[in-house]
Amino acid sequence: MYHWSKSEERLNRYAGRLEGESLSFLVHYWGTIQHLTANSIHRHSFYEICYVDGGTGIYTDGNQMYPLYEGVAFCTIPGQLHQIKDVDGLNLLFVAFEPMERPSAQEVTVKYIEALQRCAVWTEHASDSPAIQIWKSMLLRSEADTSLPASLLPKLAHVLLKSFPSLFGASGSFESAPLLSxxxxxxxxxxxxxxxxxxxxxxxxxxxxxxxxxxxxxxxxxxxxxxxxxxxxxxxxxxxxxxxxxxxxxxxxxxxxxxxxxxxxxxxxxxxxxxxxxxxxxxxxxxxxxxxxxx
CATH class of the missing domain: 1.10.10.60 (Homeodomain-like)
Incomplete structure (x- = not known):
């Protein structure tokens, strides 16, 4: 249904720096990988959001363990030790990013970060959510002439990243969240x-x-x-x-x-x-x- 490797290459080429009026993002990398292998325990200095499109595995976040199967999304915040293990045919969409602060809109940015900090680590039944539908719409499809043009990727990617707090159940809207510490x-x-x-x-x-x-x-x-x-x-x-x-x-x-x-x-x-x-x-x-x- 999708060209996995080509989708990853296209996203990394066209959706790296996502500018918005009050909220902008720097994407470190996009990933669209079939049959992902297990990885070692590690941490990042940025946020990473993952969605399971098939297969199974285990995600560890600190001392907690979460099952991975189709429809699950999970969120890793900066500094948190985590690992994916015990995988079996795991197909994964993921994006690593961080918000970029602008002096004129600092309050919006720090509120967005605070909203991500409040997010649940793991959520299921995400396949029908608006966020995942947007994510999948950006992938290259196997059928000819059915993929969205690359010129739309920056705007769609910006909407996707902006929607992540609601995907993981952050209460309310980050526009009205309390300020970051x-x-x-x-x-x-x-x-x-x-x-x-x-x-x-x-x-x-x-x-x-x-x-x-x-x-x-x-x-x-x-x-x-x-x-x-x-x-x-x-x-x-x-x-x-x-x-x-x-x-x-x-x-x-x-x-x-x-x-x-x-x-x-x-x-x-x-x-x-x-x-x-x-x-x-x-x-x-x-x-x-x-x-x-x-x-």
Whole structure:
């Protein structure tokens, strides 16, 4: 019914940065995988929403275990240890993302985040929900000329991500949810500052001074809020920014390394390869080849 791998490639190409008037999203990756294999216990610094389109398995969230079967959706919040195991023919749709704050609409963004934090981890009978119907409408269908055009994907993806709190039963609307805690607001502001200043050293004292908090307090906020150190967050953001530049610019590798704050091309290449499993030049070539196949 669907072209699974081509659907994933198309979504990752056209629905990565989703802009809205008051709420925008950065999608780290989309996944549409048949017969997913089990994975090890791990955590993310972003949100990940999954929907089971077939097969069975077990999802662990901290010390809790949830059954996976067709029609189930589940949500992983940043910093939470989780795992998918005991799989049998598991077909999964998933998306990893985070809201992007804008100074003019910060209140809407933090309310959306708070709504996701209140969401249930697991829900069943999701196949007929508006959110999942939108998700499936974005996939490439096996039948010729029945798929939606790629130009609609950004708008549909934005609506999908915006609808996730209601899919998981967050009470009311996130537009009227209570504000995020002051600690998490500081972490969000720190993330934005890091992203806006990746070309420089971006030190802990610098960011702490910008936020008017002590270095010790900022380190503790990162550890307690997203279970990630400050240095790890900076490294993750540098890799993320470099990945986007490799995808969407023709800038030389040396220039990308400089603009994302790496001390040398050698260090950039080594770190990028470690985290992405492929050197920067090969990553760019692979991305370009996949993009050409979608034309």
């Amino acid at each position: 002051s600690a998490l607001q500081l972490v969000q502001k720190a993330k934005l500052y890091i992203r806006d200043n990746l070309g420089g050293p971006v030190s802990l004292p610098e960011v702490a001074a910008y936020l008017n908090v002590s270095e010790r307090q900022l380190s503790r906020l990162f550890a307690e809020s997203i279970h990630e150190s400050f240095s790890s967050m900076v490294r993750t953001e540098r890799i993320r920014a470099a990945e986007l530049m490799l995808q969407h610019t023709r800038d030389p590798i040396k220039v990308i390394a400089e603009r994302t704050g790496f001390s040398s091309v050698h260090y950039f290449t080594r770190l990028f390869t470690k985290f992405k499993g492929i050197p920067p030049a090969a990553y760019r070539a692979k991305w370009a080849l996949e993009a050409d196949h979608q034309e």
